[in-house]
Amino acid sequence: MTNRADTLLNETIRAGLKQALKDSWSYSQYREEMARQVEAGETSGIQQSPDRIQYTLLNHRRMKRWEKTFRFPETVASKIKDLLAATSAPKRTWLVLTETWCGDAAPMLPLADAFARAIPGIDLRIASRDDHPELMEQFRTDGALSIPKLLILDQNQEKVLAEWGPRPVPARKLVQDYKAAHGKLTAEFREELQQWYNKDRGQHIAEELAYLL
Structure with missing residues (x-):
């Protein structure tokens, strides 16, 4: 029996x-909106701070690089091939x-788009967290409104x-360990985290997303 609270x-x-x-964007619409924000010196969300405006510029550049360089790991490519061979995907x-x-989100979104382009049954949509607080409230991570947050919906x-989200398991541990030692994330650590993503080449994100297929 489903109770009233449920x-x-x-x-x-x-x-x-x-x-x-x-309210959502397709991936291409999101990238167009991001480019517009960069050109206008803006960012998304409630807080229009100089730091976040700068992060938007950096992420725009990072996403361009991911779009050009990402390739599925062999194990993930094989799983996608098997899925496409199924008659009832x-x-x-x-x-x-x-x-x-x-x-x-800078590495995650281009990878999600790669999955959506490879698998016709996936429709990727992107929405603002700050514009949908009641929905985001239901999907906190360790008590925080962490993003990106991927929700996989039924037909x-x-x-x-x-x-899924906000980051793959190894990156999550890096963040947890740093917070335990220093209390909060610094700009220097955020740059180190991006370097980790680059060295990983999207492998862990791709494997974790493939697990959800």
């Missing part, structure tokens, strides 16, 4: 998903809540089948 929670999520999808919507200043776009 019913209200499910209704909140369904309503939030419906609005976020209505399900349709899924991948809804990502994020903001353009988010450094962890009817009414149920969350799986979630």
